[in-house]
Amino acid sequence: ILPATLHVWSKASLELCFGLAAGIGGLSLTGMVYMATKRLKGGGDAPASLAACFATLVGALDLIPLGIDYLLGRGGIVIVMDAWADNIYRVHNFLNQMLWSPQNVQGITVAVLGVTLLSFYGRWRGWLLWGPILGASLIGSSTWVTMGIMPALAVWGALEVVKLRRDLRASARVLGGLLAIAGLMLLAASPSLYGYAETSARHGKSLTWDWPGHDWSIFEQWVGPGILTNILDLPMLLTFDFGGKLLFLFGVGLATWRRAWRDDGLRLLWISSILALLGFVTVRSHFYYNDFGQKIMMLPMAFTAIMAACILDKNEARRTLLNPLGWQLDAERMKQRRRLIFRLVWTVIVLGLAMGFYEAPVSVLARHVEAWRVPPDEQAAMRFMRHHLPLDAVVQGHWGDNGGESRKLAQTIRRQIGVMDDQDDVLVFRPADWERYQQALADVSRALQETDSSEEAYYLLRSHQITHVYVGHDERVLWKHLEKLDDPRYFKLIFQSGDDRVYELSGW
Numbered sequence: 072i073l074p075a076t077l078h079v080w081s082k083a084s085l086e087l088c089f090g091l092a093a094g095i096g097g098l099s100l101t102g103m104v105y106m107a108t109k110r111l112k113g114g115g116d117a118p119a120s121l122a123a124c125f126a127t128l129v130g131a132l133d134l135i136p137l138g139i140d141y142l143l144g145r146g147g148i149v150i151v152m153d154a155w156a157d158n159i160y161r162v163h164n165f166l167n168q169m170l171w172s173p174q175n176v177q178g179i180t181v182a183v184l185g186v187t188l189l190s191f192y193g194r195w196r197g198w199l200l201w202g203p204i205l206g207a208s209l210i211g212s213s214t215w216v217t218m219g220i221m222p223a224l225a226v227w228g229a230l231e232v233v234k235l236r237r238d239l240r241a242s243a244r245v246l247g248g249l250l251a252i253a254g255l256m257l258l259a260a261s262p263s264l265y266g267y268a269e270t271s272a273r274h275g276k277s278l279t280w281d282w283p284g285h286d287w288s289i290f291e292q293w294v295g296p297g298i299l300t301n302i303l304d305l306p307m308l309l310t311f312d313f314g315g316k317l318l319f320l321f322g323v324g325l326a327t328w329r330r331a332w333r334d335d336g337l338r339l340l341w342i343s344s345i346l347a348l349l350g351f352v353t354v355r356s357h358f359y360y361n362d363f364g365q366k367i368m369m370l371p372m373a374f375t376a377i378m379a380a381c382i383l384d385k386n387e388a389r390r391t392l393l394n395p396l397g398w399q400l401d402a403e404r405m406k407q408r409r410r411l412i413f414r415l416v417w418t419v420i421v422l423g424l425a426m427g428f429y430e431a432p433v434s435v436l437a438r439h440v441e442a443w444r445v446p447p448d449e450q451a452a453m454r455f456m457r458h459h460l461p462l463d464a465v466v467q468g469h470w471g472d473n474g475g476e477s478r479k480l481a482q483t484i485r486r487q488i489g490v491m492d493d494q495d496d497v498l499v500f501r502p503a504d505w506e507r508y509q510q511a512l513a514d515v516s517r518a519l520q521e522t523d524s525s526e527e528a529y530y531l532l533r534s535h536q537i538t539h540v541y542v543g544h545d546e547r548v549l550w551k552h553l554e555k556l557d558d559p560r561y562f563k564l565i566f567q568s569g570d571d572r573v574y575e576l577s578g579w
Contacts, residue, residue, distance in 0.1 A: 072174045072212060085485070093173035100165070100180045100373075101126045103187050108377045110190070111330060111337065115385020117398050122380035126373075130164035130426025131314030132419070136287065145286070150437055152430045153312065157285040159355060160301075162312040162368045164426045165376075170434065172366065178213025179369040181205055182220050183340070190336030194231070194245065198252055206256035211263040215366035218350060223343030224253075273501050279357040301352035315419040316372060319379035322412065324401060327381045337377070344371035382416065448569035449543050455566045456484040456573060460539060465489050467515060467532065468541040469549055480541065489537040490515050511535045519550045525558035533576060539565075540574040 073095065077088040104126045109119035133152035140146035140155050153161050168176050185205045188195075210217050228249040235242040257264070271277050284296040290303040309317050331337040347370040387397030400409055400416070445453075456466060467489035468480045481488045490511050493501070502508045518531035519540070532540070540556060547553065547570060556562045556574050566573040 073177055074173070089173065092177070093169055096173050096176040096180050097127070097166075097169035100169075100176060100183060103180070103183045104373060104376055107183070107187060107190070107337065108380045111327065111334065111377065112381050112385045115383070115387075117387050117396060118380040118383040118385060120396050121383055121398065122376050124420070125316055125376035125380060126165045127169075128166065128427030129315065129420055129423040130166070130430070131316070132311050132422055134422050134425055136311050150430065150433050152426055156287065156308070156312070157283075159283065160285050160287070160308060160365075162308075162365050162372075165369070165372060166426055166431055168366075168369065170431065175213040175215060175366045175369065178209055178216035178366075179373060181209045181212055182216050182343075182370065183373055185209075185220075186336035186340045188336070189339055190334050193335045194248075198248070199255070202252035203255040203259040206252075207259035207263065210260040213366060214267060216369060219343045219347035219367045219370040220339075222346050223339055226342050226346075227339045269503070270501075273503060273505070276357055278354050280354060281357070282355065298353050305348070305352055312368075313372070313375060314423045315416070316375040316379045318419060319382040319416065320375060322382040322400070322416075323378055324381075327378070331378060337374075340370065340374045340377075344374040347371050446544070446569075446571075448571040451568035452541065452543065452566060452571040452573060453480075453483045455568075456486060456539070456541065459566075460484070460486055460573075462486075464538050465536050466539045466541055467519070467537045468543065469545045470512065470515060471549075489532075489535060519546075521551065523552035523555055525555035525561045528555050529561035529576060533579075538576055538579045540576070542572045542574070544571075 073092040074085065074088040077083065077091055078085050081088070101123050105119045105123045108122035109115060112118045130152060133155065136155040137146065137149065137152070146155065149155075151167070153163060153167075156162075163171070165176075185201075188201065188205075192198075206221075209220060228246075231249075232242050232246050235245060280298065282296050282298065282301060284291050287308070288296070288300055288304050289307060291300050294300045294303065331341060347367045350367055351365070382401060384399050384401045386399070388394065388399035390397045400413055456464075460466070465487045466480070466484060470490050471492045481491070490508070492512065514531045514535060515537070518528040522528055522531075540562070542550070542553065542556065556572075557564070559577075561577050562574045563577055564572060565575045
């Protein structure tokens, strides 16, 4: 994926590469959504600018359920706007996805790039090259977006073949080309597919039809949790999760919908959005406590961002302080009650701006506050390990979650970690040799929590290639017999700041 590629090519920090990848993906997706809307609307910048806002600053109507939760005493001040929704049913806004999950944004960007090329070129010989490239890129970036696009491609291709049914030769030629592209795509994507299959086999988990209940269900009390309840609750959930991207669709004229269906690329995005919605309410992953199956919803989010923005006229109105972009409703569609409808449109947009003007900056501020709250001694130890340990060092701190301390170590020092507990946030890294991992965890636990022998601790740690031991606040509380680390025959104290220490195993 892009951050790792940038890191390998440039040797820049992983943090910088992650940020660059997020920025590149976000800007690319926003630009293509803008371009697709402008093309669909006949060249108008006003609807295209609204589509770009839907892809960035303008979120959904999360303020409404958050307010209801607050009034009912079920919630307080939150940072993430869609915190009202249970994890499995939560659909993040685009800007949230760009900040937290750029690899999946990379997937939807690849998908929209394919849609854009399809809009320009339709059935094109160049797909024999670009089809496998884009397909392998999509599969390698996001399995979730892939699950929406690939079945849609099959439906799109079938419609093309049926369209040419009166000309058997042309129909066979199109079908043969589609099958050739699909074969080359599978060949190019086979390393990624093999990796996904291996990961699924390690965990013994994949997809499930089973659904738990959720706090915001309207129909669960009568029907019970499951697919039928999901379908019945979907309009309510989509209204909160999509906001203007859903509501404004009712103000788009039939002529615009027909143009979208006649456009080869938008027709594919339309089909994939329908299939993504069906998948969202029927099948989910049970691999992880936070079901990332909601990433498939970026397909209908992209499609509705383009279509909903067409509620605006392509011709700009007079720009004012309150309407700096010159937006006005489509003159052909909104002949009556234009002022009332326009006020409702602006109300929905303003409510959605909480995403861009509250969640995004507060999320950044919260991260800085979290960093400021780290004790100075721990900060000094982290800086030492980050900048002064050898690149091939393997550091062991406490392996349990314990409020995220072990994750902080892994994210901060840029060095390999010895062993971590099988906690929710690292399930995806489960090793192939599960028995060996469990033995390593047991050995490290014995070395640092049980034995008082410095010799035994040394050889247990070295047997798993651990080269350094970090002792911070959590380690001092949870580990026993720490005096064994002061034996100079086996351990060397190489850094100390207050009570925080870093030891190096002798002979390494």
